[in-house]
Amino acid sequence: xxxxxxxxxxxxxxxxxxxxxxxxxxxGLVVLAYTFVPIAVVxxxxxxxxxxxxxxxxxxxxxxxxxxxNPCADPAMCESLLxxxxxxxxxxxxxxxxxxxxxxxxxxxxxxxxxxxxLLIFMPMAAPEIVLGSSLLAMFVAAGLGGQLGxxxxxxxxxxxxxxxxxVTVRARLAGMDDNLEQAAMDLYATPxxxxxxxxxxxxxPGILGAALLSFSLSFDDFIITNxxxxxxxxxxxxxxGVSRRTVPMQINVIGTVMIVLSVTIVLIGELRSRRRRxx
Amino acid sequence: xxxxxxxxxxxxxxxxxxxxxxxxxxLRALTKEFATFTAVRSLDLEVPSGSFFALLGPxxxxxxxTLRMIxxxxxxxxxxxxxxxxxxxxxxxxxxxVNTVFQSxxxxxxxxxxxxxxxxxxxxxxxxxxxxxxxxxxxxxxxSQSRKKPAQLSGGxxxxxxxxxxxxxxxxxxxxxxxxGALDLKLRRAMQIELKRIQxxxxxxxxxxxxxxxxxxxxxxxxxVMNGGVIEQMGAPAELxxxxxxxxxxxxxxxxxxxxGSVVSRSxxxxxxxxxxxxxxxxxxxxxxxxxxxxxxxRPEKVLIGEVGEQLDAPGNTIPGGVVSDVSFVGVSTxxxxxxxxxxxxxxxxxxxxxxxxxxxxDAVELSWxxxxxxxxxxxxxxxxxxxx
Amino acid sequence: MTRKRxxxxxLLVIPGALYLLAFFALPFYSLIATSLYDPSGSDFRGxxxxxxxxxxxxxxTDYWQPLLRSLAYGGVATVLCLVLGYxxxxxxxxxxxxxxxxxxxxVIAPFFTSFLVRTLSxxxxxxxxxxxxxxLQFLQILGDDGRLLATPVAVIAGLTYNFLxxxxxxxxxxxxxxxxxxxxxxxxxxxxxxxxxxxxTWPLSLPGVxxxxxxxxxxxxxxxxxxxxLGNTNTRMIGNVIQSLFTDANDxxxxxxxxxxxxxxxxxxxxxxxxxxxxxxxx
Numbered sequence: 001x002x003x004x005x006x007x008x009x010x011x012x013x014x015x016x017x018x019x020x021x022x023x024x025x026x027x028g029l030v031v032l033a034y035t036f037v038p039i040a041v042v043x044x045x046x047x048x049x050x051x052x053x054x055x056x057x058x059x060x061x062x063x064x065x066x067x068x069x070n071p072c073a074d075p076a077m078c079e080s081l082l083x084x085x086x087x088x089x090x091x092x093x094x095x096x097x098x099x100x101x102x103x104x105x106x107x108x109x110x111x112x113x114x115x116x117x118x119l120l121i122f123m124p125m126a127a128p129e130i131v132l133g134s135s136l137l138a139m140f141v142a143a144g145l146g147g148q149l150g151x152x153x154x155x156x157x158x159x160x161x162x163x164x165x166x167x168v169t170v171r172a173r174l175a176g177m178d179d180n181l182e183q184a185a186m187d188l189y190a191t192p193x194x195x196x197x198x199x200x201x202x203x204x205x206p207g208i209l210g211a212a213l214l215s216f217s218l219s220f221d222d223f224i225i226t227n228x229x230x231x232x233x234x235x236x237x238x239x240x241x242g243v244s245r246r247t248v249p250m251q252i253n254v255i256g257t258v259m260i261v262l263s264v265t266i267v268l269i270g271e272l273r274s275r276r277r278r279x280x
Numbered sequence: 281x282x283x284x285x286x287x288x289x290x291x292x293x294x295x296x297x298x299x300x301x302x303x304x305x306x307l308r309a310l311t312k313e314f315a316t317f318t319a320v321r322s323l324d325l326e327v328p329s330g331s332f333f334a335l336l337g338p339x340x341x342x343x344x345x346t347l348r349m350i351x352x353x354x355x356x357x358x359x360x361x362x363x364x365x366x367x368x369x370x371x372x373x374x375x376x377x378v379n380t381v382f383q384s385x386x387x388x389x390x391x392x393x394x395x396x397x398x399x400x401x402x403x404x405x406x407x408x409x410x411x412x413x414x415x416x417x418x419x420x421x422x423x424s425q426s427r428k429k430p431a432q433l434s435g436g437x438x439x440x441x442x443x444x445x446x447x448x449x450x451x452x453x454x455x456x457x458x459x460x461g462a463l464d465l466k467l468r469r470a471m472q473i474e475l476k477r478i479q480x481x482x483x484x485x486x487x488x489x490x491x492x493x494x495x496x497x498x499x500x501x502x503x504x505v506m507n508g509g510v511i512e513q514m515g516a517p518a519e520l521x522x523x524x525x526x527x528x529x530x531x532x533x534x535x536x537x538x539x540x541g542s543v544v545s546r547s548x549x550x551x552x553x554x555x556x557x558x559x560x561x562x563x564x565x566x567x568x569x570x571x572x573x574x575x576x577x578x579r580p581e582k583v584l585i586g587e588v589g590e591q592l593d594a595p596g597n598t599i600p601g602g603v604v605s606d607v608s609f610v611g612v613s614t615x616x617x618x619x620x621x622x623x624x625x626x627x628x629x630x631x632x633x634x635x636x637x638x639x640x641x642x643d644a645v646e647l648s649w650x651x652x653x654x655x656x657x658x659x660x661x662x663x664x665x666x667x668x669x
Numbered sequence: 670m671t672r673k674r675x676x677x678x679x680l681l682v683i684p685g686a687l688y689l690l691a692f693f694a695l696p697f698y699s700l701i702a703t704s705l706y707d708p709s710g711s712d713f714r715g716x717x718x719x720x721x722x723x724x725x726x727x728x729x730t731d732y733w734q735p736l737l738r739s740l741a742y743g744g745v746a747t748v749l750c751l752v753l754g755y756x757x758x759x760x761x762x763x764x765x766x767x768x769x770x771x772x773x774x775x776v777i778a779p780f781f782t783s784f785l786v787r788t789l790s791x792x793x794x795x796x797x798x799x800x801x802x803x804x805l806q807f808l809q810i811l812g813d814d815g816r817l818l819a820t821p822v823a824v825i826a827g828l829t830y831n832f833l834x835x836x837x838x839x840x841x842x843x844x845x846x847x848x849x850x851x852x853x854x855x856x857x858x859x860x861x862x863x864x865x866x867x868x869x870t871w872p873l874s875l876p877g878v879x880x881x882x883x884x885x886x887x888x889x890x891x892x893x894x895x896x897x898x899l900g901n902t903n904t905r906m907i908g909n910v911i912q913s914l915f916t917d918a919n920d921x922x923x924x925x926x927x928x929x930x931x932x933x934x935x936x937x938x939x940x941x942x943x944x945x946x947x948x949x950x951x952x
Contacts, residue, residue: 028760031753032772035779035833038790042782045793102685109678117682120689126883126939127932128891130908134928135696137915138703160692163685183353184386186373188400188445198399202390221784223894224908228915240785244898248789256786263781267774 039260046253067250074249080239081255084220087151087235091158091219096212098159099166100204106167107174124164132161133228140229149231157225162215169214173207206270213266304329304485305350305453310359312345319345321509322359327453327487327502329364332479334488334500338532338666342509343489347455350487351380363452374403379446380455383462385438387430393417393441394426400449416448419478436467443475447482456488460495472499493533497521505529507666521579525568527657530577532666537583537626538575538657551656556622558599566655573659580627582653585616585645586636592648602626602645607638614638618645703925716921724926732910732927739907740934742821743890746828747836750885751878753829754836758877759870761837762844763852773841780834788827788898795823795899819901827895835884843877844870879946887935907931 049062072078105111106118124132136157140146145153181203185195223237230238240252307325311318320342327333335343348354350361352373360369368376379400387396394413401409417423420440422433430438439459446454459475460468476499479486490496496503497517504514505528513520513529521533530536541555551567553560555576562576586592588600605625606617616628616639626647630636639645672678704724706716729736761772779787794801795817805811817823847870855865871878893908907927914924 022764024756025760025764028757028764028772031757031760032775034753035776035830037794038787038830039779039782041790041793042786045790098685098688101681105678105681108673109681110672110674111678111682113686114678114682117686120686120694124689124693126887126936128887128908128935130891130893130911131700131928131932132693132696134911134915134924135700136692138921138925139696139699141921142699142703156692160689163688167685178384178386180382180384180386181388183373184380184382184388185399187351187353187378187380188449189374189403190399191374191403194403199388203388217781223785224892224912228912237783237785240783240789241894244785244789244792252783252786252789256782260778260782264774264778267778271770271774 042253042256042260045250046257048250048253050250067254071251071254073251076234077236077239077243077249077251077255080234080236083151083233084236087155087158088216088219090155091162092212092215095159095162095166095215096208099163099211100170100208102163103167103170103174107171121164121167124161125168129161129222129224130228133157133225136160136225137228147231149229150233153229153231154226154233154235157229158219158222161222161225162218165214165218166211169211170204170207173204173210177203209270217263304331304364305487306362307346307350308360308362310346310349310361311357312342312349312354313357318509320349320356323509323511325504325511325514327485329452329485330483331502332476332486332488332500334490334496334503335506336490336493336496336503336532337506338491341506343491343506344457346506347380347457347487347489350453351378351455352376353380377449377452378455379449379451380457381439381442381446381459383458385430385442385462387438387441387445389430392427392429393422393433396430396441397445397448399445404449412448416444419447420444435463436471439463439471440474443478447478447484450482451484453485453487456486458490459488460490460492468495475499497533505532507532522653523566523655524577525657526665527575527577527661527663528666530655530657530666531664535580535627535667536577537580538577538663539624539626540573540659540663541576541656542573543569543571543656550651553656556620558597560597560654561651562654562656563652566652569656569658571659575657575659575661575663577655577657578649578653580615581613581629581631582649583626583628584648585618585628585630585639586648588644588646590646592646597648599647602647604639604641604643604645607641609638618647620647700925700928703921704929706922706925708920708922721922724922725930728923728926728930731923732907735905735907735910736927736930736934738904739890739931742825742828742896742904742906743886746825746832746889747882747886749825749829750833750836751882754833754840754881755874755878758837758840758844761841762847763849776834776837776841784831785894785898788831788894791823791827791830792818792898795826818899819904821900821904823899824896824904824906827899828889828892831892831895832885832889835888836881839881839884840874840877843874847873875946879943883939883942887939890935891931 044060046067047063047065048060049064049066051061067073102117102121106114106121136153137149140149140153177200181199182195185199186192190198221237222235223241226235227238227241234242236255243249243252305325305327307323310320310323310325312320323342323346335346337343345354349356352368352371352375356369360367362368363376363378368378388399391399394410394417397416398409398413401412406412413426414423417426420443422437422440422444425433425437430441433441439462442459456475460471463471472495475486475488488496488500497520500517502514503517503520505512505520507528513525520529524530524533524536527536527538530538539555541553541560544552544554544559546552546567547564549564551562551564553562553574553576560576567574584592585602592598599620601621602618604616605619608615611632613629613631616630617625618628619625628647630638632638702718703716705718705720705722706724707719707721708724708727757776761769761776765772793799796802797816797818802811802815802817805817806813806815811817817826851869851873852865855869856862860868890906891908893906893912896904896906896909911924911927911931914920914927918924
């Protein structure tokens with residue numbers, strides 16, 4: 001056995017090794033920083049004082065708190081925002097209920113048509129939004145509803161694309177659950193309904209909650225499908241789309257900033273709560 | 281893990297004695313068929329109340345399926361299960377006075393230790409749950425951990441929670457499905473002693489499923505060796521070891537030398553067998569075949585080894601012509617492989633008492649054993665059955 | 670686990686399945702039907718079913734450019750996402766240590782801010798007198814009158830940015846399951862880091878690569894927000910065309926035909942790709 005000798009003991013090599021070991025992490029952090037560049041712009045622009053009310057120039061020209069003090073300067077924006085929240089909440093409730101039931105059926109039950117149901121649920125996720133949107137529009141028009149596009153057609157569309165994501169999320173959580181736990185509950189004198197409410201549901205709940213949050217953000221953020229099926233109804237993304245061709249009110253950045261702060265807070269709280277349950 | 285709350289111990293054993301009714305658990309012609317194979321074949325079994333019973337066998341032998349049928353987690357294809365005189369064959373799991381310690385423990389991750397242990401009592405709306413939980417956690421020495429979640433405990437601690445969670449219900453029968461399988465060797469040995477102690481203290485019937493023969497023999501009063509969906513042999517650990525009835529039991533429980541031979545004569549208490557030209561005798565109550573041919577079985581530690589011509593301390597025949605082909609020095613003993621004139625290698629364990637010298641590879645030796653230790657098995661059975669499991 | 674038989678399963682799945690039949694399968698059928706309508710019809714006069722397969726020929730002759738452009742932009746963006754996403758996912762899975770969860774949260778977080786608001790930010794960042802263009806001009810990478818906004822570069826950059834998490838998450842899920850000791854074992858067996866990557870890490874992460882590239886490519890091809898906000902008329906993608914045929918030109922048969930063509934192309938590509946990659950399980 002040869003004696004191990006360090007190839008070179010110089011400080012330069014040590015620095016080189018230190019850098020090599022951290023190269024991948026460093027590159028990863030650079031990519032991560034890249035994803036935050038536009039976010040920084042959103043936050044910065046929420047404090048922007050535009051050159052003039054009607055200015056088409058979209059660049060930082062001065063600091064102000066006006067946008068934050070007066071978020072609904074354009075009532076149309078806040079109206080569209082409320083509409084998006086309303087549609088988002090309704091779509092979330094319906095798709096979470098339907099999707100959770102279907103996920104239980106697919107994981108826990110055997111029935112004729114199980115694999116076709118799986119395919120039916122998977123397909124909407126494999127289709128581009130433009131195809132989903134135009135399909136729905138084609139059907140609504142064929143059904144003579146072409147003139148009635150609006151709130152309800154948007155809601156119908158949103159429930160449709162959220163549903164698949166709910167099923168997939170809840171299904172993963174259910175499939176990852178140790179089925180010995182339910183047997184243990186039955187063994188410890190829990191009736192089937194007690195087993196469900198005391199063991200199964202509490203364990204699947206984080207998955208259902210995650211699915212609901214995902215649904216809300218998918219619905220809230222959707223533009224392509226909504227734009228085809230909205231008639232004269234305007235959601236928040238459609239409002240932004242509209243103003244992007246005219247004058248962009250800085251208040252959309254206030255909304256953008258609030259959204260990211262809220263979502264990071266929610267995700268971090270959830271993470272901290274589940275971390276406390278894990279071993280130290 | 282030593283001190284036990286005195287009142288709890290007494291109450292538990294009184295309850296068990298009161299509820300036992302003497303008749304214990306009885307399985308009759310219990311059969312479980314799955315789509316592609318039969319897991320358990322017409323099993324008859326009686327487990328007396330208050331005993332520590334082990335179901336021992338290799339994986340896939342049907343022992344876990346049997347356990348799950350007793351728990352009610354699997355329903356039998358045919359046959360009956362009776363507990364304390366009551367037919368529970370088709371009772372739901374939550375309707376039978378049977379609890380299980382699962383192999384994976386199956387602790388509820390969303391409940392803390394105390395609530396895990398209290399689970400069964402709360403389902404049956406019992407009084408003074410907190411007090412009972414406290415006493416049970418004292419028994420398994422986890423009182424200080426009661427507000428932690430299962431994931432925060434070590435494997436050995438989780439195992440004790442699983443045990444406490446089942447024990448607190450004072451079931452007629454406690455089922456243990458490889459409960460020590462996930463623990464490392466040292467902890468396993470400690471928990472074996474601990475389990476045995478708890479069983480003696482609470483006086484409940486324990487049915488322990490395992491593939492570890494040492495574990496089964498150390499802990500159980502009665503061991504049933506299962507293979508291919510049937511019980512091969514059942515009895516006290518020493519009886520099973522000393523007088524196996526099949527090649528499977530002979531090989532699965534410890535190790536055995538099985539030498540082909542033909543029966544020369546049978547008398548009331550002795551069977552004489554010709555073994556490659558050497559006549560050996562086997563006690564009649566250790567003869568387990570009616571045919572003319574058989575396997576002469578002898579445990580390696582019962583075989584004596586000596587120099588050629590040396591007088592061995594055994595009144596049996598001397599088997600000459602052996603050559604040592606392998607030596608492993610174990611410390612307390614030495615394990616030899618000795619090649620016999622007919623080509624077979626026999627295993628010999630020799631205690632290192634200092635009276636016999638340690639042989640080297642190539643040494644010529646003679647073997648011998650006392651006839652009362654030999655057993656005769658059916659030649660139709662596979663001589664290697666159960667050996668590699 | 671044994672699955673229970675009986676009517677409960679049907680009761681649970683039927684509401685969701687019926688919903689998708691009514692608002693996914695039926696609409697898709699409707700789309701195919703619309704694509705075969707007589708092209709001379711209109712929203713007001715009504716359409717006639719004439720099995721006009723010529724619609725497909727017309728759609729391809731008229732719009733082959735945006736179709737190919739969409740596939741090209743989507744493809745390039747997917748490759749860029751794969752490179753960036755792999756670095757990030759690898760760093761999170763193996764190098765982040767106790768910051769793993771935090772980094773994962775940070776990957777998802779930006780994408781909770783409105784897609785459109787974020788894309789508008791890129792418009793600002795890539796503007797002609799913006800910081801990035803000025804820097805590139807100073808470094809002589811971009812000519813003095815060179816620009817980024819309204820070029821394919823901006824559209825592809827936008828697509829890459831917007832669909833990056835769809836790549837990172839499945840890649841991370843795949844890499845996180847890889848036992849790091851395998852990578853160490855490879856080093857122990859005289860493989861240099863590069864060989865280790867191509868012989869051990871990459872093959873083990875393949876399921877994540879397949880689902881990540883699909884989850885990125887499919888929405889990227891169909892997207893038109895980036896092309897509209899960051900591009901110009903020469904960067905129109907198929908989504909822009911379909912959208913405007915529906916809402917501006919009211920030419921439903923042509924728009925439907927294009928949608929069907931897009932869906933067929935994607936399905937064909939996905940099937941070939943999945944078969945080549947050797948993983949049949951998509952999700």
